[in-house]
Amino acid sequence: MSVTFRVQIYFFLICLSALKGQSRYLEDNDITQDGMFSILNSEIKRGLSERLLYRRPLRCIDMLTMEGQFTFTADHPQLHCAVFFIGEPQEIISIEYSSVNIDCNGGDFIKAFDGWIMKGETFPSSLDHPLPIYERYIDYCETGRLRQAVRSSQNVAMLFFRIHTPGSGFTVTIKKISNPFPCNVISQTPEGSFTMIIPHQHRNCSFSIIYPVEIKISELTLGHFNDLQVKKPVTGCGRAGDFVELLGGSGVDPSKMFPVADLCYSFNGPAEMKIGCDNTVVRMVSSGRFVNRVVFEYRLLERPELEKQKGNSVEDFCYSTD
Amino acid sequence: MKLYLLVSASVLLVAFLPRHECRAIESLGAVHSGPDDQSDLYQQSLPILVRLGEEYFIRLGSANQKAPPSTLNSSPGASSATINRALQVQLTQRLLQGNVGSVNRFLSSYGDQKEDAVEKGKRSEEPPISLDLTFHLLREVLEMARAEQLAQQAHSNRRMMEIIGK
Numbered sequence: 001m002s003v004t005f006r007v008q009i010y011f012f013l014i015c016l017s018a019l020k021g022q023s024r025y026l027e028d029n030d031i032t033q034d035g036m037f038s039i040l041n042s043e044i045k046r047g048l049s050e051r052l053l054y055r056r057p058l059r060c061i062d063m064l065t066m067e068g069q070f071t072f073t074a075d076h077p078q079l080h081c082a083v084f085f086i087g088e089p090q091e092i093i094s095i096e097y098s099s100v101n102i103d104c105n106g107g108d109f110i111k112a113f114d115g116w117i118m119k120g121e122t123f124p125s126s127l128d129h130p131l132p133i134y135e136r137y138i139d140y141c142e143t144g145r146l147r148q149a150v151r152s153s154q155n156v157a158m159l160f161f162r163i164h165t166p167g168s169g170f171t172v173t174i175k176k177i178s179n180p181f182p183c184n185v186i187s188q189t190p191e192g193s194f195t196m197i198i199p200h201q202h203r204n205c206s207f208s209i210i211y212p213v214e215i216k217i218s219e220l221t222l223g224h225f226n227d228l229q230v231k232k233p234v235t236g237c238g239r240a241g242d243f244v245e246l247l248g249g250s251g252v253d254p255s256k257m258f259p260v261a262d263l264c265y266s267f268n269g270p271a272e273m274k275i276g277c278d279n280t281v282v283r284m285v286s287s288g289r290f291v292n293r294v295v296f297e298y299r300l301l302e303r304p305e306l307e308k309q310k311g312n313s314v315e316d317f318c319y320s321t322d
Numbered sequence: 323m324k325l326y327l328l329v330s331a332s333v334l335l336v337a338f339l340p341r342h343e344c345r346a347i348e349s350l351g352a353v354h355s356g357p358d359d360q361s362d363l364y365q366q367s368l369p370i371l372v373r374l375g376e377e378y379f380i381r382l383g384s385a386n387q388k389a390p391p392s393t394l395n396s397s398p399g400a401s402s403a404t405i406n407r408a409l410q411v412q413l414t415q416r417l418l419q420g421n422v423g424s425v426n427r428f429l430s431s432y433g434d435q436k437e438d439a440v441e442k443g444k445r446s447e448e449p450p451i452s453l454d455l456t457f458h459l460l461r462e463v464l465e466m467a468r469a470e471q472l473a474q475q476a477h478s479n480r481r482m483m484e485i486i487g488k
Contacts, residue, residue, distance in 0.1 A: 054474055061453075063467040066474060082453040086464070117452045118460070133450055160451045188468060210457055210464075250457070278457040 058083065058172070065188060067176055071099070072161070073169035079162050084116065087155040089185040089194060089207075091176040095157065096149040097140060100170040102163055104141035110170060112138045112150045113158040116186065121253035124154060124184040128204045128254070140170075151177070154184040186210065186252075190300035194282075195293065202288030206247075206254045212276040212301040219295040220244060221266050244284050244294050248277035257281060263294075276306050 054068030060081040064070065072081075085093045095112055102108035114136040116123045126133055130153075137160075138150050150157075163169065181197060183205035190211035198205055222242045243264045249257030260275055286292050455463075 054478075061463075063463040065464075065467045066471045068474075084460075084463070086467075111451065113451075117450060119454045120449060120452050137450070158453070160453075188464060210461060 064174060067174050069171060069173045071169060071171040072163075074163040074166055076166050077164045079164070081161045081163075083159040083161075085152070085157040085159070085174060086186060086188055087176045089155055089182050089187070090179055091155050092179045093152040093155065093157040094149055094175040094177055095151075095159065096173040096175070098148070098171045098173065100140065101168050102141075102161075102170060103165060103168065106164055108141075108161075108163050108165075108168065110140040110159065110161040112140075113160065114138075114152050115154065115184075116156045116158055116252055118252050121251040121256060123156065123186060123208060123252040123254070124206060125253045125255035128184060128206060129153065154186075155179070155182065156186050184208075187298075191298060193295075193297040195295045196282070196284055197291070197293045198284055198286040199291045200288055201286060204283060204285045206281050206283040208252065208254065209280045209298055210252075210278065211280070212274075212278065212306055213280050213298040214272060214274045214301055214305075215246060215280065215282065215296055215298050217244075217263070217271045217273075217282075217294060217296045219268050219293070220263055220271075221291075221293040222264070223266070223290045223292070242284075242286050242290055242292050244282065246273055246275065247281040247283055248275040248279070249281075250278045252279060254281045254283055274301060274305065276301055 054066060056068070056070060058070040058072035060072075060078050061083070062070075063084040063086070065086055085095070087093055097110070100110070102110065114131065115129065117133075122129070122133060122136070129136065138147070159172070161170075181199065183198070183203060185194070185206070186208045187194075187210070190209065190213060194207055196205055196207060222244070241264070243262055245259050245263070246261040247254055247257035248260050251257065257277075257279065261273055263271075280298070282294065282296060284292055284294055
């Protein structure tokens with residue numbers, strides 16, 4: 001039977017089943033008699049989403065991991081407030097302002113920051129982010145009326161605000177948007193696994209774990225060509241070519257952390273490394289010529305393991321700053 | 323004929339003269355926007371901080387202010403601050419002097435370059451707004467937020483089942 005004839009037969013069969021109305025059976029569900037119908041009712045659907053929208057007051061210093069609506073009202077002058085946002089690795093954060101009642105001319109401000117900034121150090125680092133640091137702040141007082149919603153480039157963001165007048169405040173609605181190829185990520189948990197893929201992009205990506213962990217790399221593919229290209233070996237490490245580096249440090253900025261290991265060649269099979277620093281980063285440097293991929297797991301180092309680590313001179317730099 | 327030739331030659335010369343004044347402005351801009359200036363100023367600026375059990379402060383001072391950090395007289399017997407206490411603490415700090423400057427986008431190209439250089443210079447003098455938090459406190463706040471998320475997810479699932487069940 002020729003391919004064309006087979007395609008025609010399949011098309012005919014699909015049309016036949018559609019015309020017979022096989023799809024109608026999906027709507028008639030024995031489990032819930034009204035069930036899907038009542039769910040599909042637009043009024044109930046609207047009520048559902050309204051009722052399920054999480055709401056709570058926003059604190060001056062706060063951390064938010066979920067979607068919802070958060071309202072800050074100053075009961076006294078609040079001059080130094082900051083909120084962290086963090087999502088899953090495959091999400092980016094959307095911040096939408098509403099009911100903003102602040103006095104921009106009186107010194108109040110609300111500034112969203114694309115990333116996290118702590119002790120002057122940023123994640124992603126200024127080397128890994130397309131914008132210079134001052135352009136990563138978006139001031140509501142300057143752009144608010146034109147730009148009611150702000151979106152982050154990765155799974156973390158921050159909000160800084162200052163309100164002088166009691167009774168003033170604002171509301172933010174936080175939404176998470178799917179990001180199919182996450183680049184810079186901060187992990188919410190000390191344990192987990194992740195696959196970082198940089199497909200033909202000239203960029204550097206970091207996965208940060210703000211705990212001392214053991215990293216187990218199960219697969220590293222560098223310099224993978226498609227079938228049409230001739231495979232060439234990756235030029236080695238030493239800051240040339242594509243590679244993966246493991247970093248450890250006591251800040252959030254990967255560019256200020258210490259390289260613990262460089263991985264320059266593709267391999268399969270677990271390679272384990274314990275990094276007893278406050279922050280552990282797996283960073284991939286990609287030239288854009290290849291599709292690079294690293295698959296790894298990580299788990300928290302327990303106290304006995306950390307005690308053992310302290311005796312190891314390789315990671316003394318992590319403890320010297322404490 | 324000769325007059326026409328002279329006029330057209332002079333027009334061409336004026337049109338293709340090199341503009342040395344633009345290069346001077348570019349080099350001036352480069353001086354103000356060097357990343358090394360920013361990192362040096364970060365190192366020089368003293369954090370204005372208050373220590374309350376856990377290390378927790380917001381750095382909002384400008385590079386020119388040399389005042390020593392202020393500290394609260396917390397009681398010696400104070401236990402390491404719980405998260406709730408840290409969140410309720412009142413910080414006393416000096417205000418950031420001047421906001422990050424707004425960019426005037428409506429000047430001519432010459433004015434734009436010079437104005438941007440001046441704005442970049444002003445911004446590079448002010449350290450960026452940053453929150454100074456230890457990793458220990460950051461992890462505790464993160465774990466609290468995750469616990470809140472799990473509780474909310476359970477509550478949401480329960481409500482969804484109630485609604486669907488009606």
